[in-house]
Amino acid sequence: MLALENIEVSISGSQILRGVNLGVSKGTVTCLMGRNGVGKTTTLKTITGLLTQTRGHILLEGKDISNLPPEERARAGIGFVPQGREIFPHLTVEENLHIGCVARGKSAAPGLERVFALFPVLKDFLPRKGGMLSGGQQQQLAIGRALLTEPKLLILDEPTEGIQPNVIDQIGDTIRLLRQEGKMSILLVEQYLDFAKELADNFAIMDRGAIVASGPVESLTDAVIQAHLVV
Ligand SMILES: Nc1ncnc2c1ncn2[C@@H]1O[C@H](COP(=O)(O)OP(=O)(O)OP(=O)(O)O)[C@@H](O)[C@H]1O
């Protein structure tokens, strides 16, 4: 589905990614993990085209998308929920939801009921400004917006960061449902081990700009966690 081959990225002259190799199989959830500052967000931004690699290739369903601009990658089926959510605070919930679809030249209507079923609070707050929502509600809005574009690959950067437990559960339920449906592949950056273990099929751990461990989530043992994740 998605393959990163030897991706290198530099920001302001310093090399951040040092040859990242990562694969996401169709219909699976892959959790990208690692301590703070190891390059997780940089990897996701490179997949979505917000950053450009200096070496390596990115393949989506076998097609080289390494040099496509972000909007063409979105049209090719990549949906992105960035770290810190990044909704439009001055637009209403309704406008925020429509904007992702406009970008892909689609109507939001067919997917809206499904998003409201997943996140009922969004329906209640349609006329409210995005910036007035709680952090958890903004995260649901950001995920809802991404789902409306019907991505083949949904990328989420720390969706549970700084969010109250009941919303974490709702987000977990949503990911579980999407996984069961098996139509969408999901790449998730997640710091909470329990959340990752419960939802992911596969894991990959980064350290200093490279993948240092990966495999089925059953092989994410305490020894691996001790070696690469415990601070
Ligand atoms: N715009 C930037 N300018 C300079 N350095 C940057 C920039 N963005 C990221 N970096 C550096 O790149 C490295 C990787 O950052 P990145 O955000 O990818 O890490 P991360 O694994 O997502 O961390 P976190 O868990 O804190 O979200 C860090 O050392 C960071 O300081």
Ligand SMILES: [Mg+2]
């Ligand atoms: Mg990050």
